[in-house]
Amino acid sequence: MSHKDSLFYEVYEVFSKKTDTSSLQHQFSLLAPNQELAFVMAKENFFRREQVADIWVVKRDHIKRMSQEEKEAMKHLEKNYRETKGYGYLKKKWRQYEQEQLTEKDIMGGGEG
Amino acid sequence: MDESIEYRECLIELIYQLADDDFLLAYRGSEWLGLAPHIEEDVAFASISQDLMGHAALYYGLLEELGEGKIDHLTHNRSPEYFRNAILVELPNGTGTYLENPSYDWAFTVVRNYFYTLAKKVRLDSIKKSSYEPLQHIVQKISIEMSYHMMHWEVWFKQLISSTAEAKSRMEEAMSIVFEELGGVFSYGRIGDRMARLSLIESEEVLKERWMVYLNKEKIQYSMKMKQGDGRNGIHTPHLAEALATLSEVYQSVPTAEW
Numbered sequence: 001m002s003h004k005d006s007l008f009y010e011v012y013e014v015f016s017k018k019t020d021t022s023s024l025q026h027q028f029s030l031l032a033p034n035q036e037l038a039f040v041m042a043k044e045n046f047f048r049r050e051q052v053a054d055i056w057v058v059k060r061d062h063i064k065r066m067s068q069e070e071k072e073a074m075k076h077l078e079k080n081y082r083e084t085k086g087y088g089y090l091k092k093k094w095r096q097y098e099q100e101q102l103t104e105k106d107i108m109g110g111g112e113g
Numbered sequence: 114m115d116e117s118i119e120y121r122e123c124l125i126e127l128i129y130q131l132a133d134d135d136f137l138l139a140y141r142g143s144e145w146l147g148l149a150p151h152i153e154e155d156v157a158f159a160s161i162s163q164d165l166m167g168h169a170a171l172y173y174g175l176l177e178e179l180g181e182g183k184i185d186h187l188t189h190n191r192s193p194e195y196f197r198n199a200i201l202v203e204l205p206n207g208t209g210t211y212l213e214n215p216s217y218d219w220a221f222t223v224v225r226n227y228f229y230t231l232a233k234k235v236r237l238d239s240i241k242k243s244s245y246e247p248l249q250h251i252v253q254k255i256s257i258e259m260s261y262h263m264m265h266w267e268v269w270f271k272q273l274i275s276s277t278a279e280a281k282s283r284m285e286e287a288m289s290i291v292f293e294e295l296g297g298v299f300s301y302g303r304i305g306d307r308m309a310r311l312s313l314i315e316s317e318e319v320l321k322e323r324w325m326v327y328l329n330k331e332k333i334q335y336s337m338k339m340k341q342g343d344g345r346n347g348i349h350t351p352h353l354a355e356a357l358a359t360l361s362e363v364y365q366s367v368p369t370a371e372w
Contacts, residue, residue: 009151030153031151031152031153032153034272036268036272037268037269037272039268040157040264040265040268041153041154041156041157043157043261043264043265044156044157044160044161044261044265045153045156045157048160
């Protein structure tokens, strides 16, 4: 692609929803000179066969992405002390208690009646 | 003439017109494969052409049910004078051929497809009120895909016509060529009056009028003509015979082959 072309066409990111209630997913990117063309191209390039409930096209330049520096800045120390993994044993313990209360009598019935 | 025989004749004639129009325009569209202005459009246009071929197949299927013969025969083994498509859809995309120096005209393609799709919409909307139910069903199905085709060609049309001075003049030139044959798209041929009388479709004049109302939003003033032939009555340009020869080349090489 020549330099002139690369100014004319811009990258658009395409997002879509499968149904009205499903979450928006990033699908692909494509080249188009403007939003209207990006939209019609998105429809026929990526949704020829499957049903789609909604299509969004966004010019890539309009998306704030992270720079390498920002990516570095987002790194942090281990934070497991903030996670609730420590309580993971609770489920197992509950199961154990529940199991103990079920005697053979409870399962088979009979005896008292 | 017996009324039911007359009805049948008009119905079959109308379906041939709808089928052959989509069939030929699908073929002209397929000739753009790999040549469209950019890769995304290449994929989109090819897909639309496949849709059109699918629409033609639905109509030919109905003709087969009505006893007109096998689909393959109808598409690959019928002489040009039996084709009922309008001249507009058989005209080549530009100079050269797909294999040799294709110098195709994108402005002409956009205008032809936009104006044709608009005419198709007007025709199909009218047939939805038609007296023949199996045709109504097919037309309803086709209309769903057609609405995307409309959107696609409308975007191209509006953007090119309001673009640079060069684009505008190329589009205007293309429009004058398309208008010269657009009358043929609305024509129903010899028995057109009877088609309207039997409520298969409304009259040519009503449909033309509706089409102009749509387009007048664009403030375009031209008049529709039918210059190079009369496709609905089987009078075609040599371009049709060439297109059909290419289309049926493989089929004709071994006509008895099972596909």
